[in-house]
Amino acid sequence: MGLNEKPLSTLHEKASYDLGDFEVPTGREEAWRFTPLSRLKGLHSGKAEAVGHVRVDVDAAPEVTVETVGRDDARVGKSFMPTDRVSAQAWNSFEKATVITVPREAVTSKATVLTLTGEPAGNGGAAYGHIVVKVEPLAEAVVVLDHRGSAVYADNIEFVVGEGASLKVVSLQDWADDAVHVSHHHAQLAKDSTFRSFVVTLGGDLVRLSPSVTYTAPGGDADMSGVYFVDAGQHLEHRLLVDHSQPNCKSNVDYRGALQGEAAHAVWIGDVIIRVEAEGTDTYELNRNLILTDGARADSVPNLEILTGEVAGAGHASASGRLDDEHIFYLQARGIPHDEARRLVVRGFLGQLIEKIEIDEIRERVLGALEAELSR
Amino acid sequence: MSTLEIRDLQVAVEDKEILRGVNLTVKSGQTHAIMGPNGSGKSTLAYAIAGHPKYTITGGQVLLDGVDLLELSVDERARAGLFLAMQYPVEVPGVSVSNFLRSAVTAVRGEAPKLREFAKDLKGGMDALSIDPAFAQRNLNEGFSGGEKKRHEILQMELLKPKIAVLDETDSGLDVDALRVVSEGINRFRSSGETGVLLITHYTRILRYVTPDHVHVFAGGRIVEEGGPELAEKLEAEGYEQYTKASA
Ligand SMILES: Nc1ncnc2c1ncn2[C@@H]1O[C@H](COP(=O)(O)OP(=O)(O)O)[C@@H](O)[C@H]1O
Ligand SMILES: [Mg+2]
Numbered sequence: 001m002g003l004n005e006k007p008l009s010t011l012h013e014k015a016s017y018d019l020g021d022f023e024v025p026t027g028r029e030e031a032w033r034f035t036p037l038s039r040l041k042g043l044h045s046g047k048a049e050a051v052g053h054v055r056v057d058v059d060a061a062p063e064v065t066v067e068t069v070g071r072d073d074a075r076v077g078k079s080f081m082p083t084d085r086v087s088a089q090a091w092n093s094f095e096k097a098t099v100i101t102v103p104r105e106a107v108t109s110k111a112t113v114l115t116l117t118g119e120p121a122g123n124g125g126a127a128y129g130h131i132v133v134k135v136e137p138l139a140e141a142v143v144v145l146d147h148r149g150s151a152v153y154a155d156n157i158e159f160v161v162g163e164g165a166s167l168k169v170v171s172l173q174d175w176a177d178d179a180v181h182v183s184h185h186h187a188q189l190a191k192d193s194t195f196r197s198f199v200v201t202l203g204g205d206l207v208r209l210s211p212s213v214t215y216t217a218p219g220g221d222a223d224m225s226g227v228y229f230v231d232a233g234q235h236l237e238h239r240l241l242v243d244h245s246q247p248n249c250k251s252n253v254d255y256r257g258a259l260q261g262e263a264a265h266a267v268w269i270g271d272v273i274i275r276v277e278a279e280g281t282d283t284y285e286l287n288r289n290l291i292l293t294d295g296a297r298a299d300s301v302p303n304l305e306i307l308t309g310e311v312a313g314a315g316h317a318s319a320s321g322r323l324d325d326e327h328i329f330y331l332q333a334r335g336i337p338h339d340e341a342r343r344l345v346v347r348g349f350l351g352q353l354i355e356k357i358e359i360d361e362i363r364e365r366v367l368g369a370l371e372a373e374l375s376r
Numbered sequence: 377m378s379t380l381e382i383r384d385l386q387v388a389v390e391d392k393e394i395l396r397g398v399n400l401t402v403k404s405g406q407t408h409a410i411m412g413p414n415g416s417g418k419s420t421l422a423y424a425i426a427g428h429p430k431y432t433i434t435g436g437q438v439l440l441d442g443v444d445l446l447e448l449s450v451d452e453r454a455r456a457g458l459f460l461a462m463q464y465p466v467e468v469p470g471v472s473v474s475n476f477l478r479s480a481v482t483a484v485r486g487e488a489p490k491l492r493e494f495a496k497d498l499k500g501g502m503d504a505l506s507i508d509p510a511f512a513q514r515n516l517n518e519g520f521s522g523g524e525k526k527r528h529e530i531l532q533m534e535l536l537k538p539k540i541a542v543l544d545e546t547d548s549g550l551d552v553d554a555l556r557v558v559s560e561g562i563n564r565f566r567s568s569g570e571t572g573v574l575l576i577t578h579y580t581r582i583l584r585y586v587t588p589d590h591v592h593v594f595a596g597g598r599i600v601e602e603g604g605p606e607l608a609e610k611l612e613a614e615g616y617e618q619y620t621k622a623s624a
Contacts, residue, residue, distance in 0.1 A: 324466075325429060326466045329428055330468060331471075333426050333427075333450055334454055334479075334480035334484070334532060335483035336480055337451045338450075338451065340483070344476070345470070348469060348471040348515070349469065
């Protein structure tokens with residue numbers, strides 16, 4: 001470990017609701033070194049005034065309740081504390097939070113879809129948001145977050161999964177080309193609960209999404225998948241943190257991305273901590289990037305810190321590479337034109353993961369968006 | 377009636393000269409066997425004709441019915457009627473056999489086959505080669521045994537119906553049963569009389585099932601002897617030693 005490297009377990013330990021506890025990042029910090037701060041439009045420096053607007057429309061399953069509440073609502077901010085400057089900024093700046101509650105033992109009959117639409121204020125002002133999805137014990141729900149339009153937006157989302165409950169989340173970042181989005185997804189898993197997250201990031205100038213998972217009791221099971229497609233000039237960053245602090249919990253992370261075009265930049269950080277008390281942990285994290293053209297870059301950093309002697313399984317893998325010429329040759333040798341061969345391979349690479357999206361409509365939309373990206 | 381004409385073909389790999397002037401003409405209805413020791417350049421010949429980017433053409437021509445294949449891209453060559461069954465078919469993750477075959481058939485025919493018709497052809501082709509229909513849903517060549525890969529190469533050939541098929545050591549690594557199944561596939565394919573076959577092999581074994589009209593001995597990057605099926609018998613008895621010595 002180098003002089004400037006701290007153990008993972010200390011990197012995330014600073015947590016506070018107070019903006020003043022976080023210095024404005026300079027880009028030299030471990031947590032910010034990959035992010036082009038100049039393109040954050042002031043979200044990190046306090047200079048992004050909250051004069052923009054992101055509209056939240058909810059198409060809810062009949063079994064759930066949807067409320068718009070003020071900052072002082074007791075359910076808001078219970079499951080997490082901000083651990084970086086932008087998260088703290090969002091926490092301190094939002095005015096209304098959306099609280100989705102899935103009542104005890106309810107099994108939702110359809111997905112609850114939150115559409116977040118950026119409405120440019122013309123002055124490029126920022127917007128801040130907060131969402132709480134609370135799944136009470138033994139309930140089961142599917143939630144879709146659909147981000148569209150143009151915005152400079154920072155938010156925190158809490159997924160509070162109760163005992164024996166199950167939550168499936170699809171978060172689609174389908175922003176317009178100029179959007180800037182910094183988001184934290186905090187999932188808190190109670191005893192024997194299940195959390196499935198599927199992140200799809202396609203649009204935006206800069207998207208930095210930090211999904212984290214904590215466990216409050218044994219038996220929690222988190223599965224987090226992600227797909228991203230990075231075009232010329234885009235910076236799409238995903239920073240995962242799974243903090244195993246309870247025995248006998250599971251986590252599985254599988255993020256895959258394709259990159260094409262000049263200055264297309266993907267960043268993937270996968271931090272997994274298995275603390276002393278987290279015996280019997282079973283975890284695996286994987287990131288793969290397919291680089292389709294020159295000028296695109298993928299940074300992929302898996303970190304696994306094991307502080308206990310008793311794990312059921314712990315592994316990680318990261319691979320970034322070019323399209324394999326031999327694959328393309330084989331398909332072309334069967335008459336398939338180069339561009340279509342490339343499409344088949346990329347679709348295959350990401351498609352295996354996309355097939356995991358259980359909501360037909362969303363899966364078809366993601367596949368459609370992928371086709372559109374590939375035929376650019 | 378088609379003709380593949382290889383004229384004085386010279387090929388280098390990474391600046392190393394491998395093929396040193398190959399001349400060969402294959403017509404539909406004919407089966408030519410190319411036999412030679414390991415490292416003599418047989419695969420180089422096959423890949424160079426198909427257009428693999430690793431191989432640099434330093435001289436000569438390859439004409440298919442008068443069209444210079446060397447001027448065409450890899451996929452154009454395939455659509456012009458050339459097929460290469462590879463010695464080591466690659467595994468392509470995420471691309472299913474059926475999806476791949478449908479794309480290939482569509483590209484080669486210039487139009488998408490009717491779904492039902494395609495399903496029937498595929499099923500029939502797989503049955504004939506004793507391929508489990510479940511393979512249609514598997515990823516292309518992924519986790520296939522050597523023999524399963526080779527059967528799929530022949531399946532592709534039968535579905536794509538090329539004018540000229542180059543088979544690069546399709547027999548290697550097959551047990552006797554698989555060899556028979558694969559040979560029957562090749563014989564079905566050539567029974568129409570409308571296609572030509574260039575069968576590259578190290579061993580005479582397959583030639584007992586697929587009888588060639590012409591046998592060419594390959595050594596040191598060129599054809600060093602030619603004859604009829606009896607030449608294969610001679611090789612069986614005497615091996616390649618005399619040729620490797622001569623070409624060294
Ligand atoms: N990628 C490569 N780089 C360097 N030499 C190669 C490469 N591929 C083939 N060769 C050389 O070319 C010669 C012919 O190989 P190949 O065509 O595979 O022979 P065969 O198929 O008859 O066994 C061999 O000497 C081999 O070492
Ligand atoms: Mg060979």
